[in-house]
Amino acid sequence: MTRPSGPSLTRTAGLVGSATMASRILGLVREQVLAHAFGASHQMDAFNVAFRLPNLVRDLFAEGAMTAAFVPTFSRTLTREGKDAAWTLGRRAITALLLVTSTIALAGIVFAEPMTRAFAGEFAQVPGKFELTVRLTRLMFPFLPLVAVAVAAMGMLNALGRFFVPALAPATFNVASIACILLLVPLMPSLGLEPVTALAVAVLAGGLGQVLLQWPQLRAEGFRFRPDFAPRDPGLREILLLMGPGTLGVAATQFNVYVSTVLATSxxxxxxxxxxxxxxxxxxxxxxxxxxxxxxxxxxxxxxxxxxxxxxxxxxxxxxxxxxxxxxxxxxxxxxxxxxxxxxxxxxxxxxxxxxxxxxxxxxxxxxxxxxxxxxxxxxxxxxxxxxxxxxxxxxxxxxxxxxxxxxxxxxxxxxxxxxxxxxxxxxxxxxxxxxxxxxxxxxxxxxxxxxxxxxxxxxxxxxxxxxxxxxxxxxxxxxxxxxxxxxxxxxxxxxxxxxxxxxxxxxxxxxxxxxxxxxxxxxxxxxxxxxxxxxxxx
Structure with missing residues (x-):
């Protein structure tokens, strides 16, 4: 097990900082490419609202509160009981995450239309804009279980003192977006699809990329995943208890996102x-x-x-x-x-x-x-x-x-x-x-x-x-x-x-x-x- 001690904290901050800055800069490049390809068109508005729906659920369950609850519990198990017990907790946490987020994603796909109407009912005034938003929403909801696994992998690696690759993982989302805009946008019309559909594909590719980038290092540390459903596991219950206050705070933030989105679309x-x-x-x-x-x-x-x-x-x-x-x-x-x-x-x-x-x-x-x-x-x-x-x-x-x-x-x-x-x-x-x-x-x-x-x-x-x-x-x-x-x-x-x-x-x-x-x-x-x-x- 490798942990950053006092003398290495500065180096750790440098590693995280360099990866984070790379992701932010790539995100800015992504926005430049988006602006060039779509500007502030109705397709871009549709994508932003459609992506906000699964993103809202992701912030509520997969990130934020989940990170704050999972990392300390995994670290404590790792310190007190060793790697084998920590890997067991990791498998059970990922299994639970996959079950919950996949169920939510399926519900999001089924109820995409009423959800979109609640967020962006004004889009119906522009021919085709509301329908496009619904299609994009359905296409992007499977992003949720992908990013949930990526967040769990990031937490385990950080607990093991591995910081650079997890911090770099979000950059794969921006790389996938840039690549899909350049390569897939021109192909979409020939497939009978709106060009902005390429961005929805990029979201899924970016979520998968975040998992694939971290998985080899996680395997190198000894982690092997297999489904392990154990709802009575004490560590898993502790994670759920710790998530309570954080989830409330994130839920309040997402309520504000909802209000802002409704007002912006009007x-x-x-x-x-x-x-x-x-x-x-x-x-x-x-x-x-x-x-x-x-x-x-x-x-x-x-x-x-x-x-x-x-x-x-x-x-x-x-x-x-x-x-x-x-x-x-x-x-x-x-x-x-x-x-x-x-x-x-x-x-x-x-x-x-x-x-x-x-x-x-x-x-x-x-x-x-x-x-x-x-x-x-x-x-x-x-x-x-x-x-x-x-x-x-x-x-x-x-x-x-x-x-x-x-x-x-x-x-x-x-x-x-x-x-x-x-x-x-x-x-x-x-x-x-x-x-x-x-x-x-x-x-x-x-x-x-x-x-x-x-x-x-x-x-x-x-x-x-x-x-x-x-x-x-x-x-x-x-x-x-x-x-x-x-x-x-x-x-x-x-x-x-x-x-x-x-x-x-x-x-x-x-x-x-x-x-x-x-x-x-x-x-x-x-x-x-x-x-x-x-x-x-x-x-």
């Missing part, structure tokens, strides 16, 4: 796709900043909590939160300043029109402040679990979800689909704020004075940076890299970002933001670590 054609494209851009800095800092900080927080060293927990959380603010406030400001040119460079080609760029950019601007909240929650919520408190983050999550739904309903009438993005962003900030407030009470403070000082100073520096980014891009559009050529667009964005970062460094130094220097050096070390780790074997 907007103009393309709204679902514009929101999806915008959030995909936001997803990249969340992975780079939120996940990076959480990966580095949470093992320390867990160790301090296990030793009941509350002052050390307090120092580590406060430090992590200052780093989060130092990185995400400028990133949010940059997205606000350069939303239109960023969306244009990434997506505007093929069937993704200039009007789609403007629409998606508005959604990105509304989402941008939420980057701070999303990233902060990556640290704050797991800290409660490290303190053996699963109730508080679930209650806060439900509260934030209800607020998200209320804000979406309040904003959508005046702001349309942009109001949905704004409601999501504000709810994420509320989630982070409530978690921070309750954690402060729980551990006796989080150095609020220093945190507020960091926020004010990095906020001022970010405002100067955003002005520099917007101004330099506008100046270059008129004087230097003029024209609509793709090379000119890329040059304007790249130079504007580079100049803005230079201004940020100067402003941060002038305002004496010590966390900025530390965050910058940590990010550089992490990027160098990815470069080194990617060339090593996961041994």
């Amino acid at each position: 907007q103009q054609p393309g709204a679902v796709s514009w929101l999806n494209y915008a959030f995909r851009i936001l997803y990249l800095p969340i992975g780079l900043f939120g996940v990076s800092i959480a990966s580095a900080s949470l093992p320390l927080i867990s160790q301090h909590a296990a030793r009941e060293d509350t002052p050390a927990v307090r120092r580590t959380v406060a430090h992590a939160m200052r780093l989060i603010l130092t990185l995400t406030v400028p990133a949010s400001a940059g997205l606000l300043a350069l939303a239109v040119p960023i969306v244009r460079v990434i997506f505007e080609r093929g069937r993704f029109l200039p009007s789609d760029t403007q629409a998606a950019a508005l959604a990105l601007m509304a989402y941008a402040p939420g980057l701070i909240g999303y990233s902060a929650v990556k640290v704050l919520s797991p800290t409660f679990y490290a303190l053996r408190d699963s109730r508080t983050p679930v209650v806060i999550s439900v509260t934030a979800v209800l607020m998200n739904a209320a804000l979406s309903l309040a904003f959508v009438g005046r702001l349309g689909y942009v109001g949905l993005a704004l409601g999501t962003a504000l709810a994420s900030l509320l989630n982070a704020g409530l978690l921070m407030l309750l954690l402060r009470r729980r551990i006796g403070g989080i150095e609020a004075g220093r945190l507020a000082s960091t926020f004010v100073r990095i906020g001022l520096a970010s405002a100067v940076m955003a002005a520099a980014a917007w101004g330099s891009h506008a100046w270059m559009a008129s004087h230097l890299f003029t024209g609509a050529a793709f090379v000119s667009q890329v040059a304007r964005v790249a130079v504007a970002i580079g100049f803005a970062l230079l201004v940020l460094v100067v402003a941060a130094r002038a305002l004496r933001i010590e966390e900025f220097d530390e965050a910058s050096s940590r990010l550089l070390r992490r990027l160098r670590g990815r470069s080194r780790s990617a060339s090593r074997d996961d041994a």
Whole structure:
């Protein structure tokens, strides 16, 4: 059995970070290819809603709560009873997962039409759009048992200290999507099918790929699967008990997804796709900043909590939160300043029109402040679990979800689909704020004075940076890299970002933001670590 010890935690974080970043970048490439092939067409809207239905059930049962419940139970069995007992639990968990998710998938196929009507009844107003969504939904529901097995495999490998391949597995979904778009989309009409059907095939291929990528390493560790149905197994029952609070929190989140989807489909054609494209851009800095800092900080927080060293927990959380603010406030400001040119460079080609760029950019601007909240929650919520408190983050999550739904309903009438993005962003900030407030009470403070000082100073520096980014891009559009050529667009964005970062460094130094220097050096070390780790074997 191989586990990451203290000296290897940094290398482990580098391995996970490099694989996660590869997946995020491939996901962005996938969205670029999708935008080129389908733009914000009714086919893309149909696919996004159809995929959201099995994805909702996946988040509820296969991921999230399942991961949080399965990994600790499997790890405890592995430590106390050895590999044979752990493999038995793994077989029984996978068997139970397959039975449950296959039953749900079958029900989803049978009841696809009423489910689609509940989510996207407005699609019936466009000839063929509702029927296409139903067909795609039925085709993609078998994705559910595939991804359930992939999640279980990931949990077992992580418990054994194997991180790189499981973290890379989600990238196979994006690779399959890109390949199917390039190879199968042109073939679909000759088969009498809509081109977007290729994306549904890609979803199934991606789910299977996640299993196949991890299975050889799992077999090399000694795992052999055979059906083993044992509903009275104590370990399996423990997993189900642990899933309870987490499932409630995920269910609340999925209720919000349902509300947002219904509201988005009631907007103009393309709204679902514009929101999806915008959030995909936001997803990249969340992975780079939120996940990076959480990966580095949470093992320390867990160790301090296990030793009941509350002052050390307090120092580590406060430090992590200052780093989060130092990185995400400028990133949010940059997205606000350069939303239109960023969306244009990434997506505007093929069937993704200039009007789609403007629409998606508005959604990105509304989402941008939420980057701070999303990233902060990556640290704050797991800290409660490290303190053996699963109730508080679930209650806060439900509260934030209800607020998200209320804000979406309040904003959508005046702001349309942009109001949905704004409601999501504000709810994420509320989630982070409530978690921070309750954690402060729980551990006796989080150095609020220093945190507020960091926020004010990095906020001022970010405002100067955003002005520099917007101004330099506008100046270059008129004087230097003029024209609509793709090379000119890329040059304007790249130079504007580079100049803005230079201004940020100067402003941060002038305002004496010590966390900025530390965050910058940590990010550089992490990027160098990815470069080194990617060339090593996961041994």
